Amino acid sequence: MIKKIIAYFNSSLTARLTLWVSVVVVLLFVISITMLFHFSHRAIEEKAFERANQALENTLLQASNTISEVEFAANNTLWVVERNVRKPDSMFVYSAQILKMNPHLYGCSIAFEPYYYIDRGEYFSANSYIVNDTVYTRQEGSAKYKYFHMDWYLIPRLLNAPYWTDSYRDDFAEDSTFVHDHIISYCMPIHNNDGWNIGVLAVDISLSWFSQTVSGTKPFPNSYSIMLGKNGSYLVHPDSTKLYCQSLLTPFLEHPDSVYEAMAGSMLAGESGYHIMRKDGENYYVFYKPVPKTDWCVAIVCPEDDIFGPYKELQTPLIVIVSLGLLFLIAFMVVVIRYHMKPLHQLVTSAKSFSEGRFDVETPDNSRSNEIAVMQHSFAKMQHSLGDYINNIQQSTTVLQKRNEELSRANELSLEDNRIKNAVITHMTNEMNTPINHIVDETKIISSQFKDLSEEEMRQHVDCMLKNSDEVTKILDLILEASNTQKNTDDV
Amino acid sequence: MPFVSPPIKSIHTIYINDKVLDYMLLKNMIHTLKAYQYRGVFALIFAMSSIAVMGADKFVVCMAWTPHVDFTGYYVAKEKGFYKDAGLDVQIEHPLLTTSTYEKVFDQEGGCDAGVFSLMTAMATIADGRPLVNVFQTSMNSSYMLVSSKGQNPLTQKGARMGVYTSETNYLTYILDRKYNLNYEYVFFASGINVFLSKAVDVASMVSYWEVLQLKEAGFKMPEHTVYRFADNGYNIQENGVYVKKEYYDAHRTQMKRFAEASRRGWEWTAAHPEQALDIAMKYLRMNRERSNRTIQTLMLKEVLRLQTNMETGKREYRLRPDMVRLANRLMRDARMLNRDVTYEELIGKKEQVAIPRPWLTE
Numbered sequence: 001m002i003k004k005i006i007a008y009f010n011s012s013l014t015a016r017l018t019l020w021v022s023v024v025v026v027l028l029f030v031i032s033i034t035m036l037f038h039f040s041h042r043a044i045e046e047k048a049f050e051r052a053n054q055a056l057e058n059t060l061l062q063a064s065n066t067i068s069e070v071e072f073a074a075n076n077t078l079w080v081v082e083r084n085v086r087k088p089d090s091m092f093v094y095s096a097q098i099l100k101m102n103p104h105l106y107g108c109s110i111a112f113e114p115y116y117y118i119d120r121g122e123y124f125s126a127n128s129y130i131v132n133d134t135v136y137t138r139q140e141g142s143a144k145y146k147y148f149h150m151d152w153y154l155i156p157r158l159l160n161a162p163y164w165t166d167s168y169r170d171d172f173a174e175d176s177t178f179v180h181d182h183i184i185s186y187c188m189p190i191h192n193n194d195g196w197n198i199g200v201l202a203v204d205i206s207l208s209w210f211s212q213t214v215s216g217t218k219p220f221p222n223s224y225s226i227m228l229g230k231n232g233s234y235l236v237h238p239d240s241t242k243l244y245c246q247s248l249l250t251p252f253l254e255h256p257d258s259v260y261e262a263m264a265g266s267m268l269a270g271e272s273g274y275h276i277m278r279k280d281g282e283n284y285y286v287f288y289k290p291v292p293k294t295d296w297c298v299a300i301v302c303p304e305d306d307i308f309g310p311y312k313e314l315q316t317p318l319i320v321i322v323s324l325g326l327l328f329l330i331a332f333m334v335v336v337i338r339y340h341m342k343p344l345h346q347l348v349t350s351a352k353s354f355s356e357g358r359f360d361v362e363t364p365d366n367s368r369s370n371e372i373a374v375m376q377h378s379f380a381k382m383q384h385s386l387g388d389y390i391n392n393i394q395q396s397t398t399v400l401q402k403r404n405e406e407l408s409r410a411n412e413l414s415l416e417d418n419r420i421k422n423a424v425i426t427h428m429t430n431e432m433n434t435p436i437n438h439i440v441d442e443t444k445i446i447s448s449q450f451k452d453l454s455e456e457e458m459r460q461h462v463d464c465m466l467k468n469s470d471e472v473t474k475i476l477d478l479i480l481e482a483s484n485t486q487k488n489t490d491d492v
Numbered sequence: 493m494p495f496v497s498p499p500i501k502s503i504h505t506i507y508i509n510d511k512v513l514d515y516m517l518l519k520n521m522i523h524t525l526k527a528y529q530y531r532g533v534f535a536l537i538f539a540m541s542s543i544a545v546m547g548a549d550k551f552v553v554c555m556a557w558t559p560h561v562d563f564t565g566y567y568v569a570k571e572k573g574f575y576k577d578a579g580l581d582v583q584i585e586h587p588l589l590t591t592s593t594y595e596k597v598f599d600q601e602g603g604c605d606a607g608v609f610s611l612m613t614a615m616a617t618i619a620d621g622r623p624l625v626n627v628f629q630t631s632m633n634s635s636y637m638l639v640s641s642k643g644q645n646p647l648t649q650k651g652a653r654m655g656v657y658t659s660e661t662n663y664l665t666y667i668l669d670r671k672y673n674l675n676y677e678y679v680f681f682a683s684g685i686n687v688f689l690s691k692a693v694d695v696a697s698m699v700s701y702w703e704v705l706q707l708k709e710a711g712f713k714m715p716e717h718t719v720y721r722f723a724d725n726g727y728n729i730q731e732n733g734v735y736v737k738k739e740y741y742d743a744h745r746t747q748m749k750r751f752a753e754a755s756r757r758g759w760e761w762t763a764a765h766p767e768q769a770l771d772i773a774m775k776y777l778r779m780n781r782e783r784s785n786r787t788i789q790t791l792m793l794k795e796v797l798r799l800q801t802n803m804e805t806g807k808r809e810y811r812l813r814p815d816m817v818r819l820a821n822r823l824m825r826d827a828r829m830l831n832r833d834v835t836y837e838e839l840i841g842k843k844e845q846v847a848i849p850r851p852w853l854t855e
Contacts, residue, residue, distance in 0.1 A: 146590040149658050149682040158653070158679065158692035166686055169781070230689050231710035245783035247709045253787050264711045295690070 014334075014341045021337075022330045033322055041311065048220075048307040049274070052287045055219035056300050062213050063227075063291050063298060066205070070186050071162070071293070073102045074203040078188050081110055081201055085192055088117045091126035096137045098203065099128050106130060106183050106206045109140060111147050112190070112199035123147065129204075153200045156187040160197055163187050164294040166229030167207045167244055182207040182244055184235065207243075211236035214298060220306035230295035232268055267297045276304075343372045347379055354383060417486070424482060432475050435468030442468075549747045550581045554596040556608040556732055557659055558586050558683075559780045561793040562701060563608070564773040565630065569758025571772045578750035586780065589682040592659055597737070598622060605740055610731040611812070612663040612820050615834040623738030625841035628752040629812050630759060631731035633799045635699040636664050638720040639707070641688050646695045646720045651675050655693035658682055664722050664729070665697045667827045685710065701795035705788050729820050730813060731799075741841050756810050763797055763808065766790075812839055 009015050077098045084090045091110040098108050111125035123141030130136075141147045148154065156163040167182045183204040190199040214225055214236045227236035232247035248264045263275035263286065270290040277284045285307060288299035305312065346364050353361035362380075367373075442465040446453065453461070555563045566584055569575050575582040585604055587593050593607040594617070606627065609617070614624050638646040638654075646652075647668075654669075654676035656662045669676050676695070681687045685706045688696040698704050700721075707714060722728065734755070741748055762769035770786065770793060777784055800808045814836040824830040837843035 143595075144588055144591050146658070146682075149590050149680055151681070151684060151686045154679070154681050155687055155690050155692045158687075159690065163690065168684075169783075231685055231706070233710075242785075246785045246787075247711075249709050249711050250785050250787050253705070253709060253791060261711065268711050 013344070014337055017337055017341075018330070018334050021333055025329060025333075026326055029322060029326055033318070037315070041308070044308060044311050048285070048302070049287070051219045052223070052274075052285065052300050052302055055223075056287050056289055056298065059214055059225055059298055059300065060289055060291065063210075064293075066210060066213055067164070067186075067291070067293060069102070070105065070203055070205060073098055073105065074162075074186050074188055074201060077108070077110075077203075078190065078201050081190055082192070085190070085198065088112075088120060088124060088126075091124075092128070092137050092139075095126045095128040096135050099130055099135045103130070103133075104205070104209065105203055106181065106209075107204035109147070109152070109202045109204075110190070110199065111140065111153055111202070114148060116198055152185045152187050152202045156189050156200050157197060160189050162189075164296070166231060166233060167235050169244075184210065207235060219300060220302050222306050223300055223302040226299050226301060227291070228267060228297045228299070230268075232264065235296065236298075267299065270295070270297070277301075340370075340372070343368070343376050347372075347376055350379065350383065354386070360387070421486075424479070428475050428479055432472050435471040438468040439465050439472075549579060549744070550583070551575075551606065551744075551747065551751060552583045552585060552604045553606040553734060554585045554587060554593045554604040554608065556587075556593055556610075558589065559773075559776045559782045560702065560784075561770065561773040561789045562732070562796045563776075564769050564793060564796070565759030565762045566755060567758075567772050567776050568762050568769050569754050571775075572758065572761060574754040574757045574761075575751070578754040580747060580751055580754065582751070582754075584776075587659065590658055594660075597735075606734050606736040608732050609735050610660060610663075611729060611733065611816065611839075612824065613660055614733070614735050614839065615817075615820055615824065616661070616663070616829060617735075618834045618838060619830045619832060623838075624735040625738050625741040625748075626733045626735055626812055626839045627741065627748040627841075628755045629730065629733035629810055630800050631733065632802045632809060632813070633730065634664070634723040634728045635701055635731060635795075635799050636662070636722045636727075637698050637700055637704060638665065638668075638695055638722075639688070639698055639704070639714060640695050640718040641691050642694050643715070643718055645717050647672060647674065649674070649694055651677065652694035653677050653679050653692070655679050655681055655687050655696035657697070662697045663824065663827075663829060664727055666829070667727070667823050668720075668722075670827045685712075701792050701799065705791050705795070709788055727823070728816070729823075730816050733812065738841070745841075752810075759800070759808070759810070762793075763800075766793060766797070769793070812836065 009019060077094055081091065081094055084094075095108040095110050099105050107127065107129035109125050109127045111127075114122045117124050123139075123146070125140035125147050126137065127140035128135055128137040148157075151168065152165050155165070163186075165185045165187065167184050169182050184207055185202045185204045187200050187202040189197045190201055192198050211227070214227055218224070224238045225236060226234060228248055229235050232249055233244060234242045234246055234248070235244075237243055248267065249261065252260050259275075260277060263277060266273060266275070267288045272289045274285060274287045277286050283304035285302045285304060286299050287302070288297055290296070291298050343364075350361060350364075364376075442461045446458065446461050450458070553566070555566070557563075563584070566582075570582055570584060585596065587596055593604075593609060594613070596604040597607040609624070610631075611626075614626065618624055640646045640649060642649065642652075650673070652674075654665065656665060656678055658680045665676070668674065679687070679693050681693075685696075685703055687693055688703075688707075689710060689712065696703070698707075704714070734751075736744075736748065770790060773793070774786060774789065776782075777789070797808075800810075802809050802813075817834075817836045817839060821830065821833045825833065835843060
């Protein structure tokens, strides 16, 4: 099949011309469209990055503002606490007061080292929390809830520095009277006048409240915000089933993915940037930045379809239009080329017929004035002239052929005559040879022995010589007679 | 009338973490009652079921930790009715984050007949004058590891802050500390890996079936030189098993045997049907508001089942190994954690236990 196609193209100038022009045109189109797509893709990508980064900045700003508010409130309370550590009962007032003055806070604990207040026993933590806009205060800590083993107390205590915890649920104590929300806490070590770390002040905010602040920003219709804790767990995610119990890397625990791990590593290391992630057969752009003063990371996840949706929607109709346009162009080229090549085809046909000896086939007339038409006219003239000339030649050839045949016959006859003549002459010569030899012999004898020969002998010899000469004369007469007969025949 | 099956938990039993559940159960029962107007029949059935529940031997066992899949076999035995088939009304409890199983078994308010302890904890408890008997053993290998948060070999981090959990005494870490004079500064914490990730501690003691998986989930890289596996360094000692007080064991030998058989059934069923067993375990997690994801619990269960296998025979044997008991004795005696050997026979209840006060450090 391919060979047939190749053979067709090799044999048809029209097909080859059409093919080459089509290839060049299609190539030019494809290159142009590709470059158009590439640059517009880049422009859209840059715009989308700008938009997403702007949204990320806004999200970060909101998160930072909230964090700053909490830290500010905690710092103010800490200042008061550290100046009144000798008044343990005051701690209950301070823990309640911070909530009354900052209603968006969830709870506050002012906890001290075991036996710091000896008369208060091993556990002393003034804890206040808000339920239905009412602030409740209690003494936190017991044998069943050793707060000094909990992250919110232990980590700032060990680091001797403020610390934002990841989310947790602080209802492990049996004396909880209600089910707590998941919370995050800002925890600050409490120091006495000597600079010793004697406890921790922790201010809690509800994670659901915080996530509403963070997740409010949507740069694209289907994009969403996430926030990751230090251990990679989701603090904010639109899918609540993932909150608190899954991390970014959970889906890849059983089947690691190096690209995903690289992205997760970068996010958890406190870096900024973006990655393209593939999930459930779709691509997502993940823009991320660290949240200042915490070990958290905030990210905006944008489906690729959101960013390039309109661009992709444009792609298909554009490709269809371009394809149809190219097809139309090719068809148009085929028609035009064929139209202009038609006289040439006619010329070819005529030339073929001419070469096959059919000089009567007329070359169609062409009313155009282009080069092919001129060539066609000239060819037609040439065809006529050649036709006449060839006719003449044919006639002459016929005559010549006849003459040639005659000459040939005559030549054959002549040759035959000559052959006969030669045969006769040869025969005659052979006939004459014997008597002549006799005559010569007799002559030699007479010449050599005339003195010794008798008259009788001499007469015999002469008779022999005369006899043989008569033979020769007869033969010569025959030859002469034959020659005269031939001459008469030739004259006729 | 549809048959109303007896409730698994009687309303006579109050579970602190399941107050809401009990209330819902009662509410549902009353609704059914009104719908079908068979109060008398229902009351009769309920009474019969209560009697049936009360008739079975009640046995309260406290797990080693908050609900996780490392107790799946027990959950399965309960949910699949293996305990019930054995004539036992087994109630499973869990300690709180900052309390221990020890307290649940030995404190007056604890209320548990048995607890899941590690072998070394049980031996120390026995030597401390609180006799215990092993009625069922799951762990056949040590899962403990030391992991450095500073990218170093834990054994080179002398004087480092060592994070250990409050749930149970970490004997192997102390033994290693004494052997190599590591002088760790011990930090006791309740749960999670944040203390480790925040680098508030330099090294932490972890188990291969939980915290190590959490670290992987957090993207924490653990090069080999930063990890010390006790099992690979001559400290392969069995861990969790179910222990009861000696006097309880003596009074309930038959029941303990039945408990062991039913528990074994539960674990063997778990090994044969891991996905379905995981469904049951996840239910317990949800009931106790324990947040986790199925992926990590799947990996955890896989590791737990692996650790239940005797590496030499390749089988799950559900027994204490005398050689490991001897090894534990030697290590703990050398570290002065035991004043005497606690024998294998004592642990399995075949010998009277002698109480001698334990003179080693407390937390």
